[in-house]
Amino acid sequence: MSFAVCPRPRNAAATRAAILDSASRRFTAESYEQVGMRDIARDVGVDPALISRYFGSKEELFRAVIDDCGNGRELMEGDRSTFGERVAHDLVYGPRKENKLAWLLIMLRSASSPKAAEVVQQASSEGFYQPFTEWMGGEDAVVRVRIAAGLMMGVAVGRDLSGGLNMTPEECERMKARIATLLQDLVDG
Template identity: 40%
Template sequence: MSLRDTAKHTARRCRRERDAVATRQAILEAARTLFAHDSYECVTIRDIASKAGIDPALVIRYFGSKEDLFLATLDKGNCSSLPGGESMGLGHGLIHHYISHWSKQDASDPLLIMIRSASSNDSSDILRQALNEQFLQPIAEQVGGPDGHLRAELALSQLIGVNIMRSLLHTEALSAIPDEQLIQIVGSVCQHYLSDELEETSTSKEEPIERR
């Protein structure tokens, strides 16, 4: 093969690789947008392909299945490297991470996608897997301790609540609050869950009051 033929072959290969990357990204963005607006079982491969402007067969070619594509839409801005490596300050780092990566105007917010499909029987196992791998486990590992996972769930429950109020219900006060103020307020609550002592409910029966 001549140098000219080699150059042409290399150029064609590079174009194919760029096209493949662009096609995969178009599918992923289309899926994120659709899953953020409807539940898992209501979004079809054909819907995603139409949104991306491609043939449905390409969706399967690039992602294998609807389940694998759904998982891929949740793999965005996870909590594996939050600011504040120690438990102190991690609560503010968590809400800061949320604000930075998942803007209230971002249609591809992973938590919003999860909320949309939370009641879907078809996606329940996928959601639990993604929630644990991308959110709960990374937070629990940074917090440490035997109750790290519980603390992570309590903190994340705050973010889910904020997400519902801001992104789904668009409540006036919470939607209007500046991000910096939201980080301080919600961050303090998250920090309480992540580092303060958690109250334990006593299971022992109270001693009867002695009558005189």
């Protein structure tokens, strides 16, 4: 039995968003190689050529999905002197961030693809590591950024994947204080 796909009404922004949403769901659930442009087009009810018109290649669509997950630039907003405290508070008490988990799943599912891995590395570098390194500045900024990123990602992913920190309020406060000190020491150089 086949089903007729109803054509989407003409609205470029809505169609582009629907394509991006479908691609995000597929890249989160399947590897880069398993995701097909025709499948995404079918999900959205558009011709595959329209996806190419909006995004170019599958690689460019993949990059748009990664960019849509966020890039961490919000970390650099605010006073440098309160960086450790702000980020530590978010890591311990902040809400679960679905877009960060989607980013992780996309990275894990696509790690075996050389093309996808290259896109992920480029997006990470351009959208997070380079700006964070420039913002941090000073001696060994690259090293300090990698340590800070590892600490932040590790705590956030561990918290979100395990369903929370499962600690007493006092333990949460002590954890926040330790993370704040570590991160601020890295920022201050």
